[in-house]
Amino acid sequence: MTAIIRDHELRRLFVDHHQHLLHxxxxxxxxxxxxxxxxxxxxxxxxxxxxxxxxxxxxxxxxVATVLSNVIKDxxxxxxxxxxxxxxxxxxxxxSCSQPEPxxxxxxxxxxxxxxxxxxxxIYLIYGEDLKxxxxxxRLGISAKxxxxxxxxxxxxxxxxxxxxxxxxxxxxxx
Numbered sequence: 328m329t330a331i332i333r334d335h336e337l338r339r340l341f342v343d344h345h346q347h348l349l350h351x352x353x354x355x356x357x358x359x360x361x362x363x364x365x366x367x368x369x370x371x372x373x374x375x376x377x378x379x380x381x382x383x384x385x386x387x388x389x390x391v392a393t394v395l396s397n398v399i400k401d402x403x404x405x406x407x408x409x410x411x412x413x414x415x416x417x418x419x420x421x422x423s424c425s426q427p428e429p430x431x432x433x434x435x436x437x438x439x440x441x442x443x444x445x446x447x448x449x450i451y452l453i454y455g456e457d458l459k460x461x462x463x464x465x466r467l468g469i470s471a472k473x474x475x476x477x478x479x480x481x482x483x484x485x486x487x488x489x490x491x492x493x494x495x496x497x498x499x500x501x502x
Contacts, residue, residue: 337377341370344391351392355399368398438488446481449474 348369352362372394384390439447445467452463464474 337370337374340373340377340387340391344388347388348391348395351395352399356402361402365395365398365402369395372398434489435485438485441488442481442484445469446477446484449477450481450485453478 345366348366349362352365353359356362356365369391373391380390439450442450448467449460449463452458452466453460456463458466460474460478461471464471467474469477
């Protein structure tokens with residue numbers, strides 16, 4: 328009989344709070360699939376702890392929101408701990424080397440080819456593979472902040488090489 332009551336309470340919790348939790352998770356992740364996974368994880372945790380906590384919880388909405396906040400923290404912590412992705416080896420067969428890429432024949436390609444490796448990788452992933460900076464960072468196994476920094480530095484170096492040094496404003500030194 329208690330199992331039926333517990334199932335009924337959990338269903339009621341789901342019906343009462345599912346939309347609120349989904350909205351909050353979607354707002355936090357900007358990804359519907361991740362948000363749905365996080366809400367599912369909330370209810371998995373509630374199944375585990377609700378029987379022992381049901382009588383002591385005064386505000387159900389605050390309780391499930393706290394569980395969601397903890398799940399979101401765990402989600403972001405685990406995404407920061409993902410193993411770094413190893414770079415794919417560069418093709419060295421004769422066919423791929425005999426035909427240079429058209430981009431590398433022009434001035435821009437030459438400038439890009441002399442960038443430091445990380446900056447070149449970030450520039451390639453963002454512009455060559457059309458990835459968002461966050462996805463490029465994930466693929467390279469670096470933080471989004473580092474990816475943004477490499478991207479900015481790479482663009483500055485490319486601009487400087489293509490246009491020459493920028494004139495400095497009077498009273499301000501070069502940066």
